[in-house]
Amino acid sequence: MDQIVNQAAKLRYMTGGKITLPMVIRLPEGGGVSAAAQHSQSLEAWLAHVPGLKVVYPSNAQDAYGLMVSAIEDDNPVIFIENKTLYAVKSEVDDELKAVPLGKACIKKEGTDVTIITYGKQVMDAMKAAEDLAGDGINAEVVDLRSLYPLDKETIFKSVEKTHKVVVVSEEVKRGAFSGEIASLIAEECFYECDAPIKRVGALNTPVPFSMSLETYMLPNHKDIEAAVKSLF
Template sequence: MKKISYRDALRLAIHEEMARDSRVFIMGEDIEDPFGGSYKVTKGLSTEFGNKRVRNTPISELAIAGAAVGAAITGMRPIVEIMYLDFMTLSMDQIVNQAAKIRYMSGGKVKVPLVIRTQEGSGNSSGAQHGQCLEAWFAHIPGLKVVMPATPYDAKGLLKAAIRDDNPVVFIENKMLYSIKDVIPEEEYFVPIGKANVIREGTDVTIVSYSRMVHEALNAASDLMEKGISAEVIDLRTIAPLDLDTILKSISKTHRLVIAHEAVVNGGIGGEIAARVIEEGFDELDAPIIRVGSKEAPLPFSPILEKHIVSNAQDIVSAVEKVVYQLVGGE
């Protein structure tokens, strides 16, 4: 076992897969040495594998995604780095209309083994065009898998699983997680795509989250325990496909649900989770479901305003207290 950062866990996953399979290569803006990518995930890889397998690209997300789709359908296994999730708006046609559809439209004859790595989130005053959480857009598209790891262990295991998947995977990191550290096995391992993880057991309420908000949920659970409320915390790890079974199993024990994500509430993945729980597990609920998310506004550049806008552990605590003490939808 060794303790490494989220950033290093991602790099190690890429390194292992490139060493194992010559078809795996990575491309993106400024990913070659000495820069090594905007958050230094690819640092050192071009020095070891050369710039034919670690390729700097023009500043065109549409071109990057299009080239990657072409490489994937002709037998390569590309990893694409899009510097910010916000910039994927420039490549939506290639991702949504091409990568997500080709396997279906070819009757399964053409595979698209493509990983699109990007990052999102607030926390360092990135502003309204560099910190949006748009994961729900991609979860809405049949044919795309959407992975959002919260820990170094899951980051490595899920990225290796994504690289070996024969379908396009949107792999969304969070800029505030790159420096966190965790103990991971030295031997090879994988984390299955589409399987959530119960990371804290509890009896009074279920908190469902993913990516950076998992850590806020754990902080909230610790605060709630001091108030006599036992919270079970589920890390989804993957939002498409969604592991509803794990959520329903937890609700059958706690009978209350709070869903927390950094994205704004309106149109967020929390609404989909709530709807599906209502459809398949309504009888298990003893209180209304509450969604926690950022306020309905573009992300401010000002650190003070950013902190005011973005959801946090205290928001989760407040939501849990409402469902536990029946302060919404009941007496």
């Protein structure tokens, strides 16, 4: 990590821009595959905290392609996070489409009652939760961040201003998670737009278990998202 956080992230700044570091570092992470504590961590909050690093986290194959193109073309170090659970998920990719810009979120589903903000594998859970919530008369909007830094604050704030209720979801341990950064930004910039407390959904405060049953219990799922949303009404 020293080479990434203390060297690559800072060298362009320390040379006044004379040296560029166009490098992409692929980082498999996340639980759900019974890979145990040392191979299932979620470290995006740590990496997104470091000035000089860009961090992206796709939720599907098309975005993975588009973000990779943009990451390769960028003159800065880009951390390209890949949730291991998504390796088994197949979807169509149109390689003629343009690159996905770094720092541009995507509205996966439009809604009017509540905003669910997430990224990576949790987008699938958020979409499932939104489908179930529709049966209860709750029209949820799902925002896929795609890029953690740079962050598309404009899309986040516009969605909050529309729905006035927010749930932020990440697979990380909830304590110190990147979801807390999103929640704090909303509290700072959109406080008077919120009709209810900002809710967060994340993993329990423990290393990821090897046992599949315990791992499933520890990680967040669509039911947790649904419960968080319903608590706002």
